[in-house]
Each structure stands twice: as structure tokens, then as C-alpha cells.
Amino acid sequence: MSKDKFENDLDKFVNSLFGNNNNKKKTSEPNDTEPAKEAKVVDMNKKPVNGKKIGAIVGSLVAVFAIILIIISNLYVVKENEYKVIRQFGEVIGYKNEPGLNFKIPFIQTVTTLPKNVMIYDMATEEEIMTADKKRIIVDNYAVWKVTDPKLLISNARTIANAEARMEEFIYSTLRTELGTLTYESIINEDKSSRGDLNKTVTERVNLLLTNDKYGIEVVDVRIRRTDLPAENEQSVFTRMISERESMAQKYLSEGDAQKRSIEANTDRTVTEMVSTAEKEAALIRAQGEAEAAKIYNQAFSKDPEFYELFRTLETYKQTIGEDTMIIIPSNSPYARILSGYLE
Incomplete structure (x- = not known):
């Protein structure tokens, strides 16, 4: 092989290894104005890169990263004001109520959060109730409640909304029963009202129903916010109330006039008695004085x-x-x- 042929083959080999990455076409003839570039020489003794080893390293790194990601995604934090309910294949197996960091089994367990603090539930609808004296009233109330057993709540009620719905049904059922034994006047009249005992009774009975059905919640208090009449009955009731108040006012005025006359008569009698007593005492004193004066005159003039x-x-x-x-x-x-x- 000639020296020129060997140099041409070497140039081709170098160009095939270190050619232009942008696939630009080289000029067929060198530019005399540009300086000549030195040819790159390849070290034939350098070992080629092992692709399998690099692939194994990359795979190991990906696996470690995936494991770390799985661990982080399955950590959960329990806060002061919440429960964490653990499910395994959809079945509740327990709950956590102590604050701290916990871990669940990946792909097998799931965690549901429930509130631990006391909550207020405002009844969504106003219930119409018939009183003992056959009068219709509309009751608007609210309840204060809390979760006592998250496991029972998830198992039987499934969600907070379902638990509140069942609680509302029990409250209205109990209110209907209790208010049905009271008259309309005893419900709205503050002097004859038994609302304090009524609230306590309703709370106790609703809690008994919730315990029997194992909903895992407790009602702290039930309060009646207001009681209204149906719109068609309001005017007649207002008219009757006005008439009753006017009659009561007239009664008070009559009693006041009678009491006034009695006080004036007693006062006049007392004044007359006091004046008579004073005049009697004055006449007696005057007579004694005149007698004494006459005695002195007689003693003086007799001389x-x-x-x-x-x-x-x-x-x-x-x-x-x-x-x-x-x-x-x-x-x-x-x-x-x-x-x-x-x-x-």
C-alpha cells in the first residue's frame, strides 16, 4: 500500500468518527485564505465505553428514586384537631388520634381525615310541628356535635355529610315528639317556657338514638333558635295578641284606679283622725292654760x-x-x- 493511499484511508476514518454533528457539507476545495486545520488522531489503544454498565447504574438510580418517592407518598401527619382513619382494601382497620408522623402500607392502605374538634351544624330546613293545642309552628334550630369514634362513623355513616343527615332526622323526630306535648303559649312565653329542660331532653334522646345505631358521633347540645308561625296564621295571631294585651292593660288600669282610691281614702281618714286628736289635745292644753291664768289673776287682783x-x-x-x-x-x-x- 502506498503512502498516499494510507493517508487518504486515515482521513476517511477520522472523518467517519469525528465528522460535523450538524451534517454540514464540507467544501470540496480548501480555501487558500484559511489556515490549514490539523488532522485529529484517534488513540487506537483506548477501550470503548461499556453500555451495559451505564444502563445498570441508571436503572439502580431510578429504582432508588422510585423507592424514596413511594416512601414519601405513603407518609402522613396526624394533627391535633383531626383523626386519621386507616382502611385496608376498603375495610376500616383502625384510626390514629395522637399527633405525629405515621406510615401506611403502599397500594394496600388508604387514609381518610375526620375532624376532631366540636362542630356546629345549622339545620338546612325549617320543620313544621303541631303543638298540643293543635297550632302549627315552624322551628329553626342548630346542633353542636363531635366525632367520638371515627371507625364507627366510616363503617356505618361513610361520610360526615351522611352522619349529619342522620343526626338531623333524629333531632327533628325528637323535637316533633316533645313539642307535640306542649301548648303554643308554653313554648313562646318566656315566663312559662320550659325550653331549658326541652333542649336537655332532646339532646339526651338524640344521643341515645345515635348510640343505638352506632354512628360514632355525639350531640353536645341542641338549641332552638326561633319559633315562627306559618305565614297564613301570623295576622290572626297578632290580632288576638293585641286584643289580649289591650284587655290586660285595661285590667291593670282598673286595678290601679281602685288601689289609688283606696290609698286616698285611707290617707284622708288618717289625716282626719290626726287633726281631731290634735284639736282635742290643743283644747285641753288651752283650758289648762286659761285655768292657770285665771288662778294667777285671782291671786293678783285679790291683793x-x-x-x-x-x-x-x-x-x-x-x-x-x-x-x-x-x-x-x-x-x-x-x-x-x-x-x-x-x-x-
């Missing part, structure tokens, strides 16, 4: 009878003589002599 006679005469002057008084008497009368200044 000088002539002075007493003169004093009494002067006293009569005060009563008989005024500014325009005219007296006609004989000149020799004692009365005239005194007026004239003759005392003997």
Missing part, C-alpha cells in the same frame, strides 16, 4: 280689789271705745267720773 275694778273698767273701754265711738251717759255716773279723771 288690791280697787285696782282690779279699775283694770276691768279699762278693759271694757278697749272693747267699747273706738275712733268714731259716741257715748251718751249721765254726768254723775261712775263711768263718766272715771273718764273725767275723778277716781274718788
